[in-house]
Amino acid sequence: MLRLTAALPIVALMALAARAVAQPSPQLEELNALWADISDEDRADLVLVPALAAMDAPPAAARTVVDAAMILPGDPEWGSALAWAGAQPQQDALDAFKSITERRTRYTFAQPYGRAAGDEAVRAGLYVDLGEPELIANAQSGWIAGLERLGALAQIEATRLASEGAGADGADLVLRWIRLARMFADRETFAEKRAALRWMRFGAERLRDLAYLYPDSIDELEMRQLIRSLNDREIMLDRVLLPRAERLAAQELLAITFVERGGPNPETFGPTMARMQSRGRPLRLFAQAARWRQIGQQHGDFFATRDRIEAVFNDWRLRWSLDPRDVVNESPTDYDRLDRGRYMLIATVVPDLGELFDERFALRVELGGTRLALAVRGYRTATGAWPEPIFAVRPRFIPEIPVDPWDPEEKEPYGYIIPMHDGPTDERATPTPHTLRVVSEADAGEGPAMPTPQEIAAWMSRGGPFPTSSQMLSQIARSIPDSVTPQLQRRARQQLLRALTQSGGVSGEIPWWVRRLAEADPNDPRSDDEIVADAALRIQFAPAFKAALLRLAEQESPTLDEIRTGIANVVLGLLASGSASVSAAGGLFGVPSFERVYDDSEFILYSRGPDETDNRAAAVGPGGDDILIWPPLFSLVREQAGG
Known part of the structure; x- marks a missing residue:
């Protein structure tokens, strides 16, 4: 009884906090106004919601894009994966997917955030849930799981097509997946943009994987078209902006939980932050309420917190437009310098958007490397030989040789080795194969x-x-x-x-x-x-x-x-950064380190990696020095895992 009596004031405060945000806030209205001018005919989400809602659950071995891409014909899991992909609900989803990813179409993910997404999307879980009451800081996107299922379906179908000799059709599905991810990269939350950039990055590696698995299934013309579809004008990575939802989320909470010209409002600060932190775990509510009451006593005031929010986001916005090696980007960010004890509201609501800088850079490495690797592979298909030097692929397959983004001078192309051709210059020396060590984290x-x-x-x-x-x-x-x-x-x-x-x-x-x-x-x-x-x-x-x-x-x-x-x-x-199976240097799925020895039947293409040093792809992978582009690390890991 004493416990219940003690809890009553907290429950009452929770009710006050709930009433304070019962209606859409000006910040939520501002967020959703970003999509107001998009017509229903141009909305990709309206096409996908009914199709994705009708999909069957995938087999356990194909729940994610990466897992589905690992499965090949002949594997024990292939039969169930193929049966799932071939069922009518999945085929309908593929049709919807294709309809919005034609090269010249202009679809947009313009679904509003929260319940404004509409009843059908809410029932299907294909919307961004803002909790109850709705707060931008509570955003949890059901689209990430939904698109993961769709991506898994696309990978299985791509493998089927390529294994049957239709490599270009399989690659086209992966290319469409990249387009869909690029579309999703224009969404406004950190989680959505991060997922989109990672999907695009894996999509680039998956294109190389298909070319590695089925090298004769894509002819010269098809390869040239595929490479052209990956150029900067098609992907428009430079038009991906930083998310705006987190800034609005911080401003929304500031307006709800602070007294203007004062500090945290004791009637709303603790209860609102506690509700947000206890979402899905109600038993934590009382402990969190007490914790946030204490934090409120030490927190910066309204104007100081407002100014810190503006400083943090303005700093990121400036850096996003600069070259990664600009001197400004070499200094700590305003977010790095944030006093988290004094500005716990910001530290709690705002993730480190600096992670998106790394994701964007890693994607540039993958895209440039993929274009070049496919050009080399296409040259081999067309001529029966490897290009020597690598510039021989220009202009037949690619107009310009991409520069390795990790080259410190930003002048040199990706590292390129033809085993037994590139090595000691001593004419008496015997050419030797190239040993490539894939180093796992462990x-x-x-x-x-x-x-x-x-x-x-x-x-x-x-x-x-x-x-x-x-x-x-x-x-x-x-x-x-x-x-x-x-x-x-x-x-x-x-x-x-x-x-x-x-x-x-x-x-x-x-x-x-x-x-x-x-x-x-x-x-x-x-x-x-x-x-x-x-x-x-x-x-x-x-x-x-x-x-x-x-x-x-x-x-x-x-x-x-x-x-x-x-x-x-x-x-x-x-x-x-999550637990993505494939990191900037590729993920190893728990596979121990291993070696591959290559003669001149294969080529090696790599980026210098974060140490900015050309180590000739001696050690690659999460624990290695260079970033392997070809042979695709994903393909090698699959081979190693399969024995």
């Missing part, structure tokens, strides 16, 4: 092992013991490369500045951070501990982590809390 680096993922997960989730700073630094020092590149130094400065300007107890805040990130994707079946452990497994070999610890090592006496915070920030960066 085998990267040398020296004593770092703490296990379980130890890191235990520390993060329960504040348990951790090695001393001297132990940590000595272990890390043995696995840091001899030279630290400017790229890594820049990343280290950004990571450490964020870590060292952060206030509050590290061990007390991490569990909440982890839970928040775990809730970001309601369809993620992993527990919080599993998510942390997965990130911890990768953190040991993340270049940003090694560089961050090297910077700490340069201090005379780094404290344990500084080391812990540095680790936490890199882990959180990995968590925020």
Whole structure:
């Protein structure tokens, strides 16, 4: 009874908070006004909603785009995948998909956010749910899961077509998937744009995968058309803008939960933030309400918070328009410098949009590499030989040779090797094959092992013991490369500045951070501990982590809390980037490191990667130095996994 009585004031405050946002806010109206001028005839979402809603659930082995692309004819899972793809609901979905992805069509994902999407979309779950009451900060897109199913269907159908000799038709489906993802990249939330950029990136690798699997199924003319469809004028990556929803979400909460010319409103700040943080987990509501009441007592006032919101987003907007190597982009962002103790509303609502900068850059690497790889493959099909030098593919297959985005001078093309042709210049030397080592996360680096993922997960989730700073630094020092590149130094400065300007107890805040990130994707079946452990497994070999610890090592006496915070920030960066199977250098699906030896029956194409050094594709993959373009890493991993 005492518990119920104590809870009544909190429940009453929740009701006040709910009434305060019962009607669409000016910020939500502004967000949805962005789509107001799009006619129904041009709306891709109106075509897709009924088709996707009618689809059957995919087989377990083909639930995602990447999983579906892994399956080949002859695999045990192929029969069920093919039967699912061939059923009428899926064929109807393919027809709808094709109708909106013709090359010259002008469809747009113009669905409003929240319940304004319409009853049919809400019933199908194919809309962006803003919760109850509706808040932009609550946005959870049902489209990401829906389009993942559609993408899986497209991959299975593409494999079927290519395996039957219709390689161009299979590649066309993947190209349409890239177009659909590019369309989705114009949506306005961080999660939607991130998903779209990743889908496009994998789509580029998948095109190479089909050309690798079925090299004779695409003729010269078809290959030239495919390459042309991937050029900058078709993809228009430069027109992808930063999302606007998160800025409006922060402004919306500021208007709802603050007293103008004052600070947080005690009647709405704690209850509103608690409701948002407890969404889907009502038992956490009371603890969160108490926590946010305490945060409100230390938070910046209305004008200070408003100014910080504007500064953070204006800074990102400026950087987005600049060259990635511009001196401005080498300095910490306003978001990096944010005092998270004083501006917890911003830290909670606004993700690090800097991640989209990395995704866009990685996509550029993949697109340029894919055009060049397909040109080389097409040249081989047409002439029976590899181009020597690589410029021989121009202009027959490609008008200009793409520059490797990771070349520090931005002048050199991607690395190109014809095994047994490129090597020692000594005429007496015997040509040797090229050994390519695919390095998985688990085998990267040398020296004593770092703490296990379980130890890191235990520390993060329960504040348990951790090695001393001297132990940590000595272990890390043995696995840091001899030279630290400017790229890594820049990343280290950004990571450490964020870590060292952060206030509050590290061990007390991490569990909440982890839970928040775990809730970001309601369809993620992993527990919080599993998510942390997965990130911890990768953190040991993340270049940003090694560089961050090297910077700490340069201090005379780094404290344990500084080391812990540095680790936490890199882990959180990995968590925020999700658990995509294919990273910027490709994902390995748990496959251990392996080697491939190539003679001149194959060619090697690669990007220099984040260290900006040409290592001749000696080590590639998540733990390697260079980014492998050809042979496609995805194809090699499939081969290795299949034995």
